Amino acid sequence: MSKGNSKEPENTVDGKEKGIQETLSLEQRVEIIKKSVENIIYALGDDPKREGLVKTPQRYAKAILEILWGYFADPDDVIGDAIFEQDYSGIVIVRHIKFFSMCEHHLLPFFGNCSIAYIPDGKIIGLSKLPRVVKFFAGRLQVQERLTEDIGKFIENVLKPRGVAVYVSAYHLCLAMRGVKKEGVKMDTVFFSGKFQNDDNLKNFFLKQIREDRKIEI
Template sequence: MDAVVKKIMPRSDYMDKPATNRPSQAEVEAAVLTLLRWTGDDPEREGLRDTPKRVAKAFLEMFNGYDMCPAEELGRTFEEVAGYDDLVIVRDIKFHSHCEHHMVPIIGRAHVGYLPDGKVVGLSKIARVVDIFAHRLQTQEALTAQIAGVIQEVLNPRGVAVMVEAEHMCMAMRGIRKQGSSTLTSTFTGVFKDNPEEQIRFLTMVRAGQGG
């Protein structure tokens, strides 16, 4: 028998896409041209002539999270789960984002868990939510909170746990230039926030099979 699918209505700030006021293609290309000149290079040389167009196209792809609503990704849930109500974890969701301070890459992985309350969501939807938030200008702290927040508010599970591990190119490429260092952030809601044992269980399951 097919699983029962229920449409739920998101009820929070995650309902809408961020308001954007995009400039024209010509304005974007002119801005990139200015940056090329700022580097000291010659925008007219062969290798750079089409760079403004390429950058504009790449930005539309890398920042397409502004065109998507994460709550919509979680709007279809499944209730026929044979009574399953224990921990669900999607581990090692690889992502790339960009630091909102320097607009350089953040490369990492997210681990997301939740305790269902009568319904579950497709596992790919969790990964999709990570990508939507990651494809915006970000701080890692905000990214971690946003992932947990939308899952908690839209699915209304008994609790959500999120851990994000990432390397920030703003540390590796500029400033102190420390390659290979990673930043860990985590946030917990509901049962996870109230019960340290559930936090430990989540972290233990995330680390299982990762070689310590």
């Protein structure tokens, strides 16, 4: 398509330079999302101008930018200066961290809980930071498998511990509301590294702790 053709669709990614998304202002992001949501309402056969819907594109744009805040944050800011030198050779387990994320295949929510364990090697992380790490990686378009791995690898990188274990259990609305419509189905994913990967006793210890958690409903 030739340049300067005024008939080119506005506010689409087509034809935009690679990397240009990083330079968009918040207002530009809101405008692009608003147009897209108006188009969805129109394509559904409803009237984007009727009273109940007229402010929906604006509301949706604000909501989705807030939900997917992980795109606009720096992971180093998420943990700040909350890493401490500490001699402790036991296991640290933080259980049942609730999270909400968005499935990248259907742009529908998936949500559940995440449990993390690590065996320090001289460094520990402030307790409140692990939930922040989970929420940071959940705050972008995800698949559960990658979310689990992102969390595990991030902890590995910042703490260089002797092992990391991450367990994620989640409901997917794309599974519950469409397709096979399996309302009650939960998906579980696990990441192990270092000592957790090589030691079956440790693996089983971690999984036993988590199984206890499964008695608690989300």
